Amino acid sequence: MPLIQFHLVEGEYSDEQLRTLLERGSAAYAEVLESPVDRIRAFVTLHAAAHWAIGGQPDEPAGRRSPYFSAVMMAERPADQRRRALAVMTDLVVEVLGVERNRVRGSINRVAAEDWAIGGVPASVIRAAEVEQRKAASGAGVAAS
Template sequence: MPILEVHLVEGTHTSTQHTELLRTLSVRYAELLEAPVERVRAYLTLHRPEHWVVGGEPGKAAPYFTALMLEGRPAEQRARVLGALTDIVVDVLGVERRDVRGRIIQVPPEDWGIGGVPASAARRDEIAARSAS
C-alpha cells in the first residue's frame, strides 16, 4: 500500500531533482516500513506559482508531502517516517527544513484494495504480525 504524494511549485526544481526525489523517497519509505519497494507508489503534483501561496507569498518553494500507510504502525515508526522523508526533501531539493510540511494518513486495512481485494484479507498475515509486535 505505501503511497507517497509530493506537492511542489512548478518551475522551482529540475526534472532531474523530481526523479531523484521520487526514487529516493520510495526506497527509504520501503525501508522504514520494512516493505518491498515494489509496493511503493510515489507521485508528484506540480502547482502553478499563482496557485500556491505560503504565508501570503505566491509561489514560495515550500514542499508538502503525504505518506499513506495501513493503520496500525507504531507512533515511533511514523515519527521516523516524517523525519526521514523531510530529510530527503531538504537534501534533494535544497529547501529550508522549516519550509517542509508532511503528514501521515493511516488507512484501515478493510478500506484499502490490493488487486480488488481488501488489504485486511490480502495482507492478513503481515497485519497480524505487525499487531503482535
C-alpha cells in the same frame, strides 16, 4: 500499499531533482516500513505557482518555497515508524530540493486495512490470505521434516 506524494510548485525543480526524489523517497519509505520497494507508490504533484499560497498569499519563487509531502500507511503501523517516515522524508526534501527545513511540511495519513483496496480487494483480506499461505508453507516444511 505504502504511498508517498510530494506537492511542489511547478517550474522550480529540475527533472533530475524530481526523479531523485521519487527514487530515493521510494527506497527510504520502504526501509522505514521494512517493506519491499516494489510495493511503494511515489508521486510528484506539480502545482502552478498561481495555485499555491502561504498565509493566503500566492507563493513566490524568491525563497518562499514550502514543499509538502504526504504518506499513506496502514493504521496499525507503530508510532516510531510514522515519526521516522516524517523525519526521513523531510531530510530527503531538504537535501534533494535544497529548501530550508523549517519550510517543509508533511503528514502521515493512516488508513485501516479494510479501507484500502489492492486490485479492488480490501488489504485486510489480502493480508489474511498471505498469513494463511505462510502458515501452510511453514506447516508443509515441518511435515516434510
